[in-house]
Amino acid sequence: DTAVSQTPKYLVTQMGNDKSIKCEQNLGHDTMYWYKQDSKKFLKIMFSYNNKELIINETVPNRFSPKSPDKAHLNLHINSLELGDSAVYFCASSQDRTYNEQFFGPGTRLTVL
Amino acid sequence: SQKIEQNSEALNIQEGKTATLTCNYTNYSPAYLQWYRQDPGRGPVFLLLIRENEKEKRKERLKVTFDTTLKQSLFHITASQPADSATYLCALNSGGYNKLIFGAGTRLAVHP
Numbered sequence: 001d002t003a004v005s006q007t008p009k010y011l012v013t014q015m016g017n018d019k020s021i022k023c024e025q026n027l028g029h030d031t032m033y034w035y036k037q038d039s040k041k042f043l044k045i046m047f048s049y050n051n052k053e054l055i056i057n058e059t060v061p062n063r064f065s066p067k068s069p070d071k072a073h074l075n076l077h078i079n080s081l082e083l084g085d086s087a088v089y090f091c092a093s094s095q096d097r098t099y100n101e102q103f104f105g106p107g108t109r110l111t112v113l
Numbered sequence: 114s115q116k117i118e119q120n121s122e123a124l125n126i127q128e129g130k131t132a133t134l135t136c137n138y139t140n141y142s143p144a145y146l147q148w149y150r151q152d153p154g155r156g157p158v159f160l161l162l163i164r165e166n167e168k169e170k171r172k173e174r175l176k177v178t179f180d181t182t183l184k185q186s187l188f189h190i191t192a193s194q195p196a197d198s199a200t201y202l203c204a205l206n207s208g209g210y211n212k213l214i215f216g217a218g219t220r221l222a223v224h225p
Contacts (some may be wrong), residue, residue: 031211043157043202043215056212090156097210098190099145099164104156 003027004059004105012111019107020077024093031055032074033092033102034066043090048094050076050097081112115140119203119216126193134188134219136203141214143205145178146186149191151200151218160201161188172192 004025013019025032033056034046048056049068067102074091091105117138136146145164149157152210163170163179163186170177170222176189200220204213 041200042217045212045214048210048212050123050210055210057206092156093209099162099206099211101147101159102157102211103159103215107154107156 004091004093004103006089006108007107009106010109010111012113014113015081015083017081018077018079019081019110020075021110023074025072025091025093025105027093027095027103028094029103030071030096031069031094032071033093033094034074034076035090035104037088037107039091040110041089045074048072055097058107066094070072075086075092077111078110081110083112086110086112115207115214115216117141117203117205117216119201120219121217123220123222126221128194128223129225130193132190132193132197132221132223134201134203134221136186136188136216138184138205141184141205141207143207145179145206147204147213148175148177148186148188149204149215151202157202190221193221195223195225197221198223199201 031050033048037043047066052068065077068074088107092102094102133196147162148160151157161177163177174191178187200218200219204215
């Protein structure tokens with residue numbers, strides 16, 4: 001039983017293309033997150049949604065747009081992909097937006113050529 | 114500027130010994146700190162959370178300390194095993210909600 005799942009696991013695309021990554025959690029959590037882990041392994045928060053409401057929006061290019069159709073899903077759409085967008089993107093969820101552990105998905109490795 | 118720092122070098126220890134990993138931070142006032150384990154090609158897995166009013170937390174062979182005066186957390190794995198080899202990430206909360214700031218991680222290698 002996968003708790004937090006992401007698709008696809010690998011994504012290879014050309015510069016300038018638009019792509020989406022999907023995330024689903026079956027834990028019944030209220031809060032979901034998107035993180036980016038670059039080649040130096042730093043894991044950085046990008047966005048967070050609580051019950052479909054955007055609550056964390058870090059300094060991220062507006063080419064990145066999260067969408068939460070319901071509290072179990074948080075998708076990430078990226079327009080006009082650039083070389084620097086190559087990274088591993090992780091989705092995570094937590095019970096609510098207060099202080100507690102986060103459950104991470106397996107990651108999506110995005111490579112922009 | 115705000116920083117969160119972990120041992121940048123890999124930590125190599127012998128099986129059965131205690132591994133101690135360090136997490137230092139500056140210009141943050143976290144209400145809590147968390148430790149995660151990350152294996153190659155996988156997402157981080159939560160290990161322990163310690164709050165600012167707690168000095169120490171234990172879970173099986175794991176122990177975390179949190180010193181808000183020194184602005185430091187120590188993460189200990191006792192009786193280490195080769196299966197403990199992984200990268201360990203510390204994370205602290207910043208601002209409201211459950212916003213976590215992660216350190217770069219320390220890679221631990223436990224040798225038989």
